[in-house]
Amino acid sequence: GENVEQHPSTLSVQEGDSAVIKCTYSDSASNYFPWYKQELGKGPQLIIDIRSNVGEKKDQRIAVTLNKTAKHFSLHITETQPEDSAVYFCAASINFGNEKLTFGTGTRLTIIP
Amino acid sequence: DAGVTQSPTHLIKTRGQQVTLRCSPKSGHDTVSWYQQALGQGPQFIFQYYEEEERQRGNFPDRFSGHQFPNYSSELNVNALLLGDSALYLCASSWQGAVEKLFFGSGTQLSVL
Numbered sequence: 001g002e003n004v005e006q007h008p009s010t011l012s013v014q015e016g017d018s019a020v021i022k023c024t025y026s027d028s029a030s031n032y033f034p035w036y037k038q039e040l041g042k043g044p045q046l047i048i049d050i051r052s053n054v055g056e057k058k059d060q061r062i063a064v065t066l067n068k069t070a071k072h073f074s075l076h077i078t079e080t081q082p083e084d085s086a087v088y089f090c091a092a093s094i095n096f097g098n099e100k101l102t103f104g105t106g107t108r109l110t111i112i113p
Numbered sequence: 114d115a116g117v118t119q120s121p122t123h124l125i126k127t128r129g130q131q132v133t134l135r136c137s138p139k140s141g142h143d144t145v146s147w148y149q150q151a152l153g154q155g156p157q158f159i160f161q162y163y164e165e166e167e168r169q170r171g172n173f174p175d176r177f178s179g180h181q182f183p184n185y186s187s188e189l190n191v192n193a194l195l196l197g198d199s200a201l202y203l204c205a206s207s208w209q210g211a212v213e214k215l216f217f218g219s220g221t222q223l224s225v226l
Contacts, residue, residue, distance in 0.1 A: 006155075032213050043117070043203050043217030044156065089155050093213060100146075100169055101215065103155030 002027040004092050006104025013080055014112050021107045023090035024072040030092040033066060033073045034101070038087045047088075048075070077109075085111045115140060117206050117218035125224045126194050134189040134221045138206030145187040146215065147179060150201040162187055163209070191223075199225045 003026040013019045025033075031052035036044035050057045050064045050073065057064050061080075066073040077084055087108050091101040118137045126132050138145050144163045148156035158171035162181035181187045185206075191198055201222050205215035 004155075034213070034215075036217075041219065043205075043219045045217070046214060049214070091155075100158045100161070100171065101156075101213075103157070105155050106153070 002030060002092055002094075002102040004090060004102050004104040006090050006107060008107060009105065010108045010110070012110045012112055015080055015082060017080055019075075019077045019080055019084070019109055021075045021088055021090070021109070022072060023074070023092075023104050024070075025092040025102075026071070027092070027094065028068075028071065029094050032093045033064070034091050035062075035064060035075050036089045036091065036103075038089065038106075040086075044089055080111045082111050082113055085109060117142075117204055117216050119202075119204050119218040119221050121221060122219070123222045123224075125226065127226050128194055128196060130194050130225075131190065131192045132194060132223060134191075134202050134204075134223070136187045136189070136204030136206075136218060138185050138187070138204075139216045142206035142208045142216070143185050144207045144209060144212055145181055145185065146205045146207070147187070147189045148203040148205065148217075149173075150203055150220070152200070156203055159189070194225045196225050199223060 006023045034049035037047045038044045061078045063076040087106045090104040093101045120135045146161040147159040150156040160170040165181045176192045178190045201220040203220045204218045
């Protein structure tokens with residue numbers, strides 16, 4: 001089955017700087033890669049996603065890049081703000097009627113004011 | 114518009130007992146998935162329900178079972194509880210037009226003593 005590895009497990013950045021979180025996946029058939037943000041006491045919230053036919057996607061301060069050849073994808077957050085502090089999860093799935101998501105182990109992002 | 118709601122928020126059980134967790138999907142959603150999130154880990158897929166049938170299952174024993182009702186709400190049942198079943202149980206809903214876009218509830222924190 002699919003295996004998703006995520007790095008780093010913890011990340012601290014100064015407010016205003018950029019943060020990058022990286023993930024690799026094992027199943028070349030995976031074609032859908034979402035990123036979730038989980039705040040304390042809440043469930044994961046979808047913040048951005050990308051499909052395998054796209055190399056990059058951006059939504060305001062958040063961007064995701066995908067390298068299918070290397071089987072890795074990354075989350076980029078620019079101009080970080082204190083409210084970006086949370087745990088971030090990457091995930092992968094084979095979206096041909098199969099919606100099971102395989103999650104990474106998470107990255108705890110702390111924004112230092 | 115109410116999102117995904119889960120009940121109860123917290124639950125304490127002892128080994129060997131049985132537990133039932135409940136989930137109401139987001140309005141307009143017809144598919145419910147259940148995930149188990151151990152402390153410090155990413156969510157792990159348990160199973161998914163659509164049209165009142167289990168459509169897909171992860172690597173969980175038969176002690177884990179579920180049900181979906183005609184109004185799309187769902188229950189997760191766990192029998193013969195083990196200490197290792199202690200975790201946050203997340204319900205996620207989606208709709209067939211965009212099954213991969215999961216909306217998570219805040220979860221039920223289950224503690225097995």
